[in-house]
Amino acid sequence: MESRELAYFVAVAEELHFGRAAERLGIAQPPLSRAIQRLERRLGVTLLDRANRRIVLTAAGEVLLSEGRKALTALRSAELRARRAGRADPRLVVVMKPGGDAGLLERVLARYAEHPDAMEVEVMICGIGEQEGLLRDGHADLAMLRIPHDDPTGFATEELLTEREVVVLRRDHPLAGRTSVRMADLAGENFPRWSEECPASGQVVRDTGQVAQMIALGQAIAVLPESVTLTLRRDLAVVPVIDGNLTTLLLAWSEESRSRPLAAFVRTAAEVAAQARPAEIGA
Structure with a gap:
């Protein structure tokens, strides 16, 4: 299966309309329809139920949409990470929402700079809930997530601290x-x-x-x-709040990462967090 075919299918599956999907992709509708038909023949399954002039995903189509989104995200992430790694000035990108580091990051950066495997760090500040997407699509190498509010599924993680x-x-x-x-x-x-x-x-x-x-x-x-x-x-x-939830700050990164600078950053963050209690952070 080619990535272009998968992108075509995902567009149709999300729009549930060939005309809107073709407009979104910037192509004509007939070749898009033929591409989906070729994909169904190659896979040997029906992906779209076209009965009653409405498009409905079949069970096979639902599975391919879910897995296809992941695959396309992984491809985009691989491309972006490769380009970033090939820069003349490669750097480690850490993404967090405003105030999302529990006061730890300044200490972490200072100690990490002394590590023999350290590289330059760029801190990306994003909107609430955007950290996961920026990590998944390759814009960031590490993300500070807050459980239970963020979803760390599919990431390697290190717990830094838990707060009331x-x-x-x-x-x-x-x-x-x-x-x-x-x-x-x-x-x-x-x-x-x-x-x-x-x-x-x-x-x-x-x-x-x-x-x-x-x-x-x-x-x-x-x-x-x-x-x-x-x-x-x-x-x-x-x-x-006496009966409020406990929230846990995590450092998350790609499970496939083998980067020594990234591993050094994670170890440094864990060491800094272990030495700080919430009431003392930032002191």
Whole structure:
């Protein structure tokens, strides 16, 4: 199977319409239809049910769509990683969302620079939830992920630290003076949404700066990892959540990586994290 054929099929399977898929691919519809038919003959299975003038994926088509997406992502990732490795100034790219390092990264970078296998590090700051995609598609070599919010499936990982949660409030909020709260105390409050699918009641946000601004304006409160206190605005307050979740900060990278500079970075990050407790991070 050629990568072009797979890309054609994925486009049709996602659009469930040959016309829209052809427009998306920048080709005419007849050759696209013929390409899909050739693919079905070669595989010996029906991928698309074209009955009743509607396109529906068959069981085989569902499997090929799922696996095809992964294969195309892997191909793009391989191409991008090869190009980056061939640069005159190769570097290790670490991606994180704003504040997503729990205050560890500055220490990690300083110690890593002294390692004999170290190479130049580029830190990429992305929007909330974008780390996984940038790691999977080859734009980054390492990503700082937060469990249970991010999905580390398919990556090699190293746990750095686990934190309890706190609620972030305006200083004049009725709960701001409490020594602790329970989740039940937060019922009826407006929470920001980290994605369109999130069931919270507030607006969708892309970074922690937006969250802080919304809280300062009295438009929301937020439950966040304890390390948020390291960069908290002075007009906001934090209160521990007794029955909140524990969140774990992970360093993730490709399972296939054999890079010595990357391995050295992971070991350095683990050493730095082992020496820091959440309340002391960044001190």
